[in-house]
Amino acid sequence: MKTINRLQKHEIFNGLEQNELEKIAQITITKNFDKDQIIFYETEEPKYFYLLNNGVAKVYKVDSKGNEIVLHNFAAPTMIAEMASIENFKFPASCVAMDNCEFLLIKKEEFVKLLKANPDISFHVIKSLTRKIRGMEGLLNRSLIFDATTKVAHYIIERTDDFIMKKNKEVANELNMTPETLSRVLKKLKDLNILDKDRNILNKDKLETFLDF
CATH class of the missing domain: 1.10.10.10 (Winged helix-like DNA-binding domain superfamily/Winged helix DNA-binding domain)
Structure with a gap:
């Protein structure tokens, strides 16, 4: 499957023009993770935007006694921990593959530059993230x-x-x-x-x- 087709599975990019998707595809890497493989660790500096394309991934923290606290299980397709990448702060939690997962890794610095240079893409992404935040608020309330x-x-x-x-x-x-x-x-x-x-x-x-x- 082409990278563009993979990107179109995600609501955040669904509806973008072909030339806009091509720009994003050029800075995107497809990477597979085995079950129980760590995607990223808490306090790690984000280098990518993480799009879970297939599989399920768990975001969790470990308390001072070594107990694992599950924050959320994410099922594809979805973007994970995008706020850390957007705001440029360290990951507040760790992420692990719950089964064999395929991720699209969008290079953070290049993507931020792309958003700044392309208002149409930026506006579309902001709208999609706003919808996701509203959905997460509803999920949290429930x-x-x-x-x-x-x-x-x-x-x-x-x-x-x-x-x-x-x-x-x-x-x-x-x-x-x-x-x-x-x-x-x-x-x-x-x-x-x-x-x-x-x-x-x-x-x-x-x-x-x-x-x-």
Whole structure:
């Protein structure tokens, strides 16, 4: 797959003109990471913008006692830790591949120069990042307020097609919970006759009661 086609998988670049994508492709490297391989370490200076093109990556911190604190699991396609690259500060957390991952690494200094020299690209990227920030704010609010069942119910209602088509592992990663927790919630919803064995919704009104708080 050509680099341009890979870039177009990402919302941040979707809609750019061909010549604009070509400029970005010229400063982009495709790199594969094996499962459990470190993508970047906390306090490391960012040299690239990291676009997860395939796979799942985990961003985490380690506390003073050596305990791992998972901040978020990212499923492709998405950009990771872009604020560190934009604001030019050290990574506030580490990132590791949860399975075999493909990343697009956009050279930071060249990309910043490209944004400064091309207002159209810059404006498009800013709009995309703004949408992502709004989405992350919503995710954070749900993580703080919703319990596991409510998170799953919200996902099923808002993204029914994705829920039916995606594997449990993918849905769990997007909800930032373990596959085991997701399986327990789905069993509960099936036992309540809210979902059938194929994960189709049997009783949407009953499912929506989990969102009443």
